[in-house]
Amino acid sequence: MDKKVRVLLIGAAFSADLHAEGYARCPDLATVVGICDKVPERVHDLAARYNFKDYQFYEDYKDAIDNVDCDVVDICLPNFLHHDVALYAFERGRHVISEKPIATTVEDAYEMVQAAEKAGKKLYYAEDWLFAPALNKALSVIEEGALGRPMFYRARECHSGSHSPFTQTIKYCGGGAMVHLGVHPVSFMLAMKDNKWTELVAMTSGGGENNFLHTKMEGEDWAACIIKFQDGTSALLEANYITTGGMEDVFEVYGTEGRMQVDLTFSSPVKVFSIPGVSYAVEKAELTTGWTKPAVDEKYNLGYIGEIRHFMECAKEGKDARVGLRGVDGYIALKVVNLIYKSAKEGVKIVNDDLK
Ligand SMILES: NC(=O)c1ccc[n+]([C@@H]2O[C@H](COP(=O)([O-])OP(=O)(O)OC[C@H]3O[C@@H](n4cnc5c(N)ncnc54)[C@H](O)[C@@H]3O)[C@@H](O)[C@H]2O)c1
Structure with missing residues (x-):
């Protein structure tokens, strides 16, 4: 991929702020094209903090995934939502970054790993340590x-x-x-x-x-x-x-x-x-x-800054993350x-x- 990785950030609060700074610090690789949160002020505050200008805003994650032309869906939502949002994103042909823990149940985590394989897309597990x-x-x-x-x-x-x-x-x-x-x-x-x-x-x-x-x-x-x-x-x-x-x-x-x-x-x-x-x-x-x-x-x-850069480098090439950061590692950890x-x-x- 020659162009920058286009990211849809879902969630605009605490962990989204950590990731947003990661994107802001790798402008050579990534661009945030969409931000979604059910609380609109959080989206606008986050975008203002990092000077994101050309982004689409949605309150509903399905609308966002359906409408934002992106390569990666970055899930910064409460733990129980990681599974549903990831499956929706894979069905629409996007790579996915999931915050930790990858899901709330081992069964959900396994389904996420399987869904990525089925879609031929990558699941990245955000372990900043x-x-x-x-x-x-x-x-x-x-x-x-x-x-x-x-x-x-x-x-x-x-x-x-x-x-x-x-x-x-x-x-x-x-x-x-x-x-x-x-x-x-x-x-x-x-x-x-x-x-x-x-x-x-x-x-x-x-x-x-x-x-x-x-x-x-x-x-x-x-x-x-x-x-x-x-x-x-x-x-x-x-x-x-x-x-x-x-x-x-x-x-x-x-x-x-x-x-x-x-x-x-x-x-x-x-x-x-x-x-x-x-x-x-x-x-x-x-x-x-x-x-x-x-x-x-x-x-x-x-x-967080290194983690986002690594995921962007991998997504650009359509590659898996390194050991510890793949969806399967999130599943094993859970x-x-x-x-x-x-x-x-x-x-x-x-x-x-x-x-x-
Ligand atoms: N890696 C880390 O060090 C680290 C640190 C903090 C949190 N996290 C992880 O990040 C994830 C999010 O945690 P947080 O601390 O950012 O939570 P948070 O409560 O600060 O933010 C969650 C955001 O999701 C939004 N939201 C909730 N349901 C939604 C929905 N259906 N549609 C759209 N938006 C919705 C909320 O409005 C809120 O803005 C969790 O999985 C958590 O474990 C990781």
């Missing part, structure tokens, strides 16, 4: 052998609770903290290990009244899983909504000859003491007064999250039958 420069640096440190042989990893995403109402019910979200936040460390570790996990055990706070803090939320507000991989390494993966002070994205590695810590969200080189407070410090921080470490180019450092829930609920160890 795979483009975070600090995590890529960490992978190269492991690769060069600086830690010796890796034995154990820890990875987590935690904060104080989602801004979106759909996350409060299992039907609309697919679960609690593990499916909504933990899917990042799960997807990242699976990509690193080429999806070759062998067994896992997990616990969660259980959801509803059993939760530590979020007793009105159906899904769990705390979850942890120990997972083993075919290469003999293991990892502790965590997600929770009981973490105050801003989002915590951490990756740690223990090797035979060294160890490594990556702190994605509090590693800013800027340290500020402010009595009135800075306008923004870090995602989900409750306060910005006193000492803070305001994020520098947060969208780049969390991987399958693992659901096995984490099964292990926690039934108090059992789960063995990966697919590797037998």
Whole structure:
């Protein structure tokens, strides 16, 4: 394809803003030709923020997909809508980017992967951790052998609770903290290990009244899983909504000859003491007064800018994304999250039958 990839952005709020900056920063590759959200002001605000001018606006996603001449439909909608919108887009011959988690059920995720194959189109799974420069640096440190042989990893995403109402019910979200936040460390570790996990055990706070803090939320507000991989390494993966002070994205590695810590969200080189407070410090921080470490180019450092560029390069050539970012990887990650829930609920160890 000689021309730019034409993108229809569906959803115009939080994650759409992350993606929009990605498009705004690869004008050589992509152009946003349509934006859809059932709340019109959000569309116009988003377009104004990124100076998108020649776009069509729709409130209904079917109208948008039917009428906007685009190559890629980028789904930045609540989790339960990813499946229906993706199937509609594939039926009309578009590539699809889906935000995480790929769907709310494993069955829906499988259908999405199948629908892409049937349509001869690509399904891209938006896992930004795979483009975070600090995590890529960490992978190269492991690769060069600086830690010796890796034995154990820890990875987590935690904060104080989602801004979106759909996350409060299992039907609309697919679960609690593990499916909504933990899917990042799960997807990242699976990509690193080429999806070759062998067994896992997990616990969660259980959801509803059993939760530590979020007793009105159906899904769990705390979850942890120990997972083993075919290469003999293991990892502790965590997600929770009981973490105050801003989002915590951490990756740690223990090797035979060294160890490594990556702190994605509090590693800013800027340290500020402010009595009135800075306008923004870090995602989900409750306060910005006193000492803070305001994020520098947060969208780049969390991987969104690289992720969008990669998808645009792939869509231009009609190619699959790299491992970890294909629809099938989103499906496998969701399958693992659901096995984490099964292990926690039934108090059992789960063995990966697919590797037998
Ligand atoms: N990769 C990340 O780090 C990251 C961060 C945040 C959210 N997400 C994912 O992005 C997706 C969206 O989350 P969000 O935080 O942007 O949610 P949000 O609540 O901020 O925005 C959702 C938008 O969808 C619109 N919408 C809902 N139903 C619609 C419909 N039927 N038709 C048209 N518009 C509709 C809403 O009006 C809203 O503007 C979720 O799947 C979430 O998991 C990913």
